[in-house]
Amino acid sequence: MSAPAPLLEVADLATYFDSKRGVLKAVDGISFTLKRGEVMGLVGESGSGKSVTGFSVIGLIDPPGRIAAGSVKLDGEELVGKDAEALRTLRGRRVAMVFQDPMMTLNPVLSIGTQMRLVLRAHEDVSRADARRRSIEALARVGIPDAARRLDDFPHQFSGGMRQRVAIAIALLHRPALIIADEPTTALDVSIQAQILAEMRNLVRESGTAMIWISHDLATVSSIADSIAVMYAGRIVESGPAHEVLGAPRHPYTKGLLESIPGEAPPGSVLAQIPGAMPSLLALPAGCAFRARCTYAQDACAAMPALAASPQGHAVRCHFPLEGMR
Amino acid sequence: MSEPLLVLDGVTKRFARPLNTGERIASWIGAGPGPRVVRAVEQVSLTIAPHETLALVGESGCGKSTLGRVAAGIYAPDQGRVTLAGAPVMSTGRRPHKITTRVQTVFQDPFASLDPRMRVGTTIAEGPIAHNLVERADSTRYVASWLERVGLPADVATRFPHQFSGGQRQRIAIARALAMQPDLLICDEPVASLDVSIQAQVLNLLLELRRDLGLTCLFISHDLGVVRHVSDRVAIMYLGRVVELGTTAETFARPIHPYTRALLDSVPRLARDGARGREIKPIAGELPSPLAPPPGCHFNPRCVHAIDRCRSEAPELLPVAGRIAACHRAEELLATV
Numbered sequence: 001m002s003a004p005a006p007l008l009e010v011a012d013l014a015t016y017f018d019s020k021r022g023v024l025k026a027v028d029g030i031s032f033t034l035k036r037g038e039v040m041g042l043v044g045e046s047g048s049g050k051s052v053t054g055f056s057v058i059g060l061i062d063p064p065g066r067i068a069a070g071s072v073k074l075d076g077e078e079l080v081g082k083d084a085e086a087l088r089t090l091r092g093r094r095v096a097m098v099f100q101d102p103m104m105t106l107n108p109v110l111s112i113g114t115q116m117r118l119v120l121r122a123h124e125d126v127s128r129a130d131a132r133r134r135s136i137e138a139l140a141r142v143g144i145p146d147a148a149r150r151l152d153d154f155p156h157q158f159s160g161g162m163r164q165r166v167a168i169a170i171a172l173l174h175r176p177a178l179i180i181a182d183e184p185t186t187a188l189d190v191s192i193q194a195q196i197l198a199e200m201r202n203l204v205r206e207s208g209t210a211m212i213w214i215s216h217d218l219a220t221v222s223s224i225a226d227s228i229a230v231m232y233a234g235r236i237v238e239s240g241p242a243h244e245v246l247g248a249p250r251h252p253y254t255k256g257l258l259e260s261i262p263g264e265a266p267p268g269s270v271l272a273q274i275p276g277a278m279p280s281l282l283a284l285p286a287g288c289a290f291r292a293r294c295t296y297a298q299d300a301c302a303a304m305p306a307l308a309a310s311p312q313g314h315a316v317r318c319h320f321p322l323e324g325m326r
Numbered sequence: 327m328s329e330p331l332l333v334l335d336g337v338t339k340r341f342a343r344p345l346n347t348g349e350r351i352a353s354w355i356g357a358g359p360g361p362r363v364v365r366a367v368e369q370v371s372l373t374i375a376p377h378e379t380l381a382l383v384g385e386s387g388c389g390k391s392t393l394g395r396v397a398a399g400i401y402a403p404d405q406g407r408v409t410l411a412g413a414p415v416m417s418t419g420r421r422p423h424k425i426t427t428r429v430q431t432v433f434q435d436p437f438a439s440l441d442p443r444m445r446v447g448t449t450i451a452e453g454p455i456a457h458n459l460v461e462r463a464d465s466t467r468y469v470a471s472w473l474e475r476v477g478l479p480a481d482v483a484t485r486f487p488h489q490f491s492g493g494q495r496q497r498i499a500i501a502r503a504l505a506m507q508p509d510l511l512i513c514d515e516p517v518a519s520l521d522v523s524i525q526a527q528v529l530n531l532l533l534e535l536r537r538d539l540g541l542t543c544l545f546i547s548h549d550l551g552v553v554r555h556v557s558d559r560v561a562i563m564y565l566g567r568v569v570e571l572g573t574t575a576e577t578f579a580r581p582i583h584p585y586t587r588a589l590l591d592s593v594p595r596l597a598r599d600g601a602r603g604r605e606i607k608p609i610a611g612e613l614p615s616p617l618a619p620p621p622g623c624h625f626n627p628r629c630v631h632a633i634d635r636c637r638s639e640a641p642e643l644l645p646v647a648g649r650i651a652a653c654h655r656a657e658e659l660l661a662t663v
């Protein structure tokens with residue numbers, strides 16, 4: 001029996017932004033696959049290219065940005081190069097996105113019920129009554145109390161956490177095969193963050209939806225992701241099953257990130273810290289982009305290391321990967 | 327135990343919320359508007375011993391920053407007193423103002439807290455010159471020594487804030503606060519806007535400075551991992567009140583108040599074994615509006631242990647097994663941990 005084809009296959013994807021100061025290589029040759037129902041955590045520090053990766057996958061890159069190379073296949077169908085209309089159809093139906101700010105999804109001047117009906121009718125022929133019924137179901141599923149009554153409310157009548165729930169309900173309306181969630185809980189308060197995290201985890205489990213969960217918060221990612229990809233300066237430097245990447249990190253950057261999180265070190269002790277900051281994407285050094293901050297760097301690191309994977313699918317882009325860091 | 331450095335005694339701070347359009351119309355036609363007073367901080371008493379770090383934690387809007395600002399002499403409390411080493415932090419009278427330089431504050435957003443039009447050196451030197459901590463003629467050297475202390479080169483002084491990254495700006499903000507030679511440093515979410523790798527750099531700097539300079543700190547954060555790492559004691563706030571206060575180690579190991587327990591259970595922790603986290607247990611419901619907090623214990627609508635008494639009578643902050651918590655059922659619940 002051959003393994004089922006992956007739901008999403010991203011290969012050598014590169015997304016550049018042209019500017020007066022040069023070409024900004026926001027995403028520079030990344031590859032990953034996602035199985036049906038799999039949750040992949042995409043982590044990395046600010047500016048590492050996480051959001052641009054998400055936008056590239058669903059074809060939301062506008063000039064001065066461009067997909068410079070690579071391929072994105074959903075169910076075997078190539079998306080790079082498709083026209084805007086085809087991509088729009090795809091976005092509503094098979095792929096949905098949830099943003100940090102729910103107002104990227106919601107229209108402030110329409111009631112929630114109207115917005116949900118419009119989203120449903122954009123891709124399906126549904127009656128008003130059916131639209132209403134499905135909207136109420138969707139809102140109830142994401143934990144909005146008294147959903148039937150709240151259909152007539154406008155976005156500003158909901159709290160921040162409730163607004164994010166509505167955005168999630170809208171993303172789930174067409175039962176997409178893939179959800180891209182870009183820091184969906186970052187702007188929310190701790191207790192609401194936990195509620196939404198738990199709810200999204202259950203929703204994707206129940207519906208078998210695959211998800212890319214973008215976050216800079218490794219603790220959150222560890223509680224939802226099956227697999228993890230770590231980005232640094234536009235490239236994936238490490239990826240694999242979550243327990244492998246978190247439990248036995250092989251890239252010095254991943255190890256540094258994990259050790260710099262307070263919580264594991266004894267209280268009051270000096271935290272392990274990664275010196276320096278990420279280099280500008282306009283002027284990346286040749287070779288490994290992390291080498292200026294890396295305590296393990298050697299002369300060989302001036303040449304770009306290849307991404308090498310273990311049989312378990314734990315891949316690392318480093319000339320001197322770490323062993324058995326457990 | 328030594329005399330406390332900072333004493334907050336029965337501090338209350340309320341804000342009048344301006345009417346919105348709907349409410350203005352309602353008041354014209356005679357329908358009285360709803361409650362308009364936000365009780366940001368209610369009857370809070372705390373002390374901080376010299377060289378101690380006390381953390382304030384709690385959900386957004388529970389009054390952490392407001393309490394920090396009252397302690398810093400930025401807001402005058404409506405009731406209660408704030409003293410530093412026995413002396414009031416603010417003047418009394420019709421227009422109270424801060425009368426000490428011995429409390430300084432570092433805020434979350436180093437982008438907003440530094441004047442973009444002012445050179446870094448000028449920003450740092452301004453306060454110390456005005457308060458005669460340094461002669462103008464010596465200020466360049468003085469500024470350079472503080473920049474060095476926070477790990478920045480002296481030539482930073484001649485540049486403007488926008489030329490620096492978030493982590494560097496936070497170092498500049500710390501240098502500016504420390505150049506006033508405070509006894510008490512109030513840090514309001516000092517690392518919340520920074521990336522993990524930079525966050526560790528800034529936390530290490532704060533820990534080192536605190537030790538070397540013998541600083542006392544009030545540390546405000548919603549990040550329980552950070553709080554656990556830096557603080558000696560922790561005060562948990564809920565809707566303007568302190569609900570539990572104790573040493574950080576004990577509070578994290580054996581929380582007393584149901585809110586503290588729920589808060590600790592709801593936070594995702596890094597699960598490196600890929601056990602997909604302990605199942606996080608979110609706190610049910612949302613924070614009630616601070617305009618109309620529920621009667622009795624403010625936490626009662628979300629509390630799984632609430633009984634009738636909790637809905638009518640506000641619990642006081644009382645000693646429980648050598649610690650303090652504001653819960654009618656504290657003794658009972660403690661026996662079940």
Ligand SMILES: Nc1ncnc2c1ncn2[C@@H]1O[C@H](COP(=O)(O)OP(=O)(O)OP(=O)(O)O)[C@@H](O)[C@H]1O
Binds near residue numbers: 045047048053065281
């Ligand atoms: N529309 C755009 N035009 C020009 N540059 C852009 C654009 N969008 C993103 N970039 C640049 O691409 C790089 C990657 O940005 P991206 O938003 O993907 O980072 P991120 O990893 O999502 O960071 P964060 O954690 O801050 O959200 C950054 O240097 C950013 O400035």
Ligand SMILES: Nc1ncnc2c1ncn2[C@@H]1O[C@H](COP(=O)(O)OP(=O)(O)OP(=O)(O)O)[C@@H](O)[C@H]1O
Binds near residue numbers: 341393548
């Ligand atoms: N200047 C102000 N005017 C009116 N209301 C205010 C003012 N400052 C704070 N509040 C209100 O007082 C309450 C407490 O706010 P505060 O900023 O102290 O909370 P916080 O615990 O610091 O929250 P966060 O974690 O979001 O920073 C909130 O309801 C807030 O809306």
Ligand SMILES: [Mg+2]
Binds near residue numbers: 052
């Ligand atoms: Mg982003």
Ligand SMILES: [Mg+2]
Binds near residue numbers: 391
């Ligand atoms: Mg605050």
